[in-house]
Amino acid sequence: MDPSSELIELTQSLVRISSTNPTLSLNAGAGEVAVARFVSDWLRDRGFEILQVEATEADRLSVLAVRWGKGGDGARSILFNGHLDTVSLSNYQGDGLSGDLKQGRIYGRGSADMKGGLAAAMVAVSRACSSGEVGGQDLRGDVWIAAVSDEEDSSQGSMDVIRYLLSHPASGGAEIKGAIFPEPTQEAIVSTHRGFVWAKVKVEGKSAHGSMHSLGIDSIAEMGSFLHGFRDLCKGLLSDERSNPVLGNASAHAGTIQGGEEPSTYPGSCQVTLERRTLPGEGRETFQDELEGIVARLDTRCQWEVEMGTTRPPLEVKDLGFLRVVQEVSKLHLGEGVLGGQAVFGGSFWTDAALFSSEMGIPSVVLGPSGFGIHEEVEWVDVESMNRISMVYEDLIRNFSS
Ligand SMILES: [Zn+2]
Missing domain, CATH: 3.40.630.10 (Zn peptidases)
Known part of the structure; x- marks a missing residue:
């Protein structure tokens, strides 16, 4: 044929x-x-x-x-x-x-x-x-x-x-x-x-009536300070001079955010999902270290959780x-x-x-x-x-x- x-x-x-x-x-x-x-x-x-x-x-x-x-x-x-x-x-x-x-x-x-x-x-x-x-x-x-x-x-x-x-x-x-x-x-x-790694970062605040500022801990505002650090990480990756000659730079971004019930309540928990695009030599641990580093530098009294997800080399x-x-x-x-x-x-x-x-x-x-x-x-x-x-x-x- x-x-x-x-x-x-x-x-x-x-x-x-x-x-x-x-x-x-x-x-x-x-x-x-x-x-x-x-x-x-x-x-x-x-x-x-x-x-x-x-x-x-x-x-x-x-x-x-x-x-x-x-x-x-x-x-x-x-x-x-x-x-x-x-x-x-x-x-x-x-x-x-x-x-x-x-x-x-x-x-x-x-x-x-x-x-x-x-x-x-x-x-x-x-x-x-x-x-x-x-x-x-x-x-x-x-x-x-x-x-x-x-x-x-x-x-x-x-x-x-x-x-x-x-x-x-x-x-x-x-x-x-x-x-x-x-x-x-x-x-x-x-x-x-490039490869990719997904992660979830979760913060536990404390739910309370909106008038009870002495009881409530605003998890969304707490997440805001985390995201501030995360934005610096993303910028740093894009300006990193150790980029790969063919692939250029690694990158990261936030995918989703969830938190809160209604305007009149302190949000008890907030979570984001994040993605990191990796270069050869990088992997799940690279991203985990970066995220835990951001959390460690926060001025916070909340419980934080960094959960690593799907990873592809x-x-x-x-x-x-x-x-x-x-x-x-x-x-x-x-x-x-x-x-x-x-x-x-x-x-x-x-x-x-x-x-x-x-x-x-x-x-x-x-x-x-x-x-x-x-x-x-x-x-x-x-x-x-x-x-x-x-x-x-x-x-x-x-x-x-x-
Ligand atoms: Zn295909």
């Missing part, structure tokens, strides 16, 4: 199966089961072994498939990882499941983020692995592909796959030495991005060997333009790549096709770009895992 039409048909099929994330938005989502079944059938038909990844939530299926290589000294395996879930259809203008092809673009929710990139990876792995003399795998390294649930919410799918890979080291042949995440980077190679590729191969192969198909070929960018959004890099030490790079309208009213992926990217992946597999 013409590789281009195979890629178009596959992308359209993926877009037409709703896989809205069921835990992310207020509207009940379709979940990933149907699209995961489609992906595993497609890969099984092309000679891939489907591994039984146990999902933390039974109905949040992820697919992990492999074509084993011949092995041998120095064999290097490669992994592709794309997410199956999308954001909701409710704010999509028109039919978010159409998969329509118009003027070189495929439209629909998830077309760019990221069924187009996933399709490009599926076609690439199947073509790279079917080039053996007897129609089988002639690569030395193994070729892995994961299609995971829940990236848009809490990355449960990638964590399930990582748990599987860490607990089945003997089942693999050669070690996985590089991973590609086909998110829609507009053909840019993203080898680093930054992405950083330390082993540059894989990145170099990605750059060389990309140059051949994408040219050396601003967004193609050699340039290495810092991504603005967080991706699952950071989990594979930090939990498994796999050099992880985000590289995918051009597309627009991510999480917006109309979304599309560019077909020519998907073709180029799929060729990059295919060449990359042959170069890296041969």
Whole structure:
């Protein structure tokens, strides 16, 4: 089959199966089961072994498939990882499941983020692995592909796959030495991005009638003095000269604030949620120390609580060997333009790549096709770009895992 039409048909099929994330938005989502079944059938038909990844939530299926290589000294395996879930259809203008092809673009929710990139990876792995003399795998390294649930919410799918890979080291042949995440980077190679940490800070004052100033302790005003210190922290991060050469500065902001019942009562408690965007080398403890430092400097007689929440690491590729191969192969198909070929960018959004890099030490790079309208009213992926990217992946597999 013409590789281009195979890629178009596959992308359209993926877009037409709703896989809205069921835990992310207020509207009940379709979940990933149907699209995961489609992906595993497609890969099984092309000679891939489907591994039984146990999902933390039974109905949040992820697919992990492999074509084993011949092995041998120095064999290097490669992994592709794309997410199956999308954001909701409710704010999509028109039919978010159409998969329509118009003027070189495929439209629909998830077309760019990221069924187009996933399709490009599926076609690439199947073509790279079917080039053996007897129609089988002639690569030395193994070729892995994961299609995971829940990236848009809490990355449960990638964590399930990582748990599987860490607990089945003997089942693999050669070690996985590089991973590609086909998110829609507009053909840019993203080898680093910031991480994030959430926290909640709570202060207990004392509720009392508004006239009883000797009894009441105003927790909202107390929080005000904390926020004053927090604002200084935020300003300090943005003017810190130790910024990262690619990513720039770390940052922090307040997300929500809650406190008080009515004007006539001293508010008994007040809480804020805060977010810190972290640079490589920073993590949960960094933010916790900063917040506890602010509290320690307050002139206060209240009870304070700093509770750390969801934490996701930054992405950083330390082993540059894989990145170099990605750059060389990309140059051949994408040219050396601003967004193609050699340039290495810092991504603005967080991706699952950071989990594979930090939990498994796999050099992880985000590289995918051009597309627009991510999480917006109309979304599309560019077909020519998907073709180029799929060729990059295919060449990359042959170069890296041969
Ligand atoms: Zn995405």
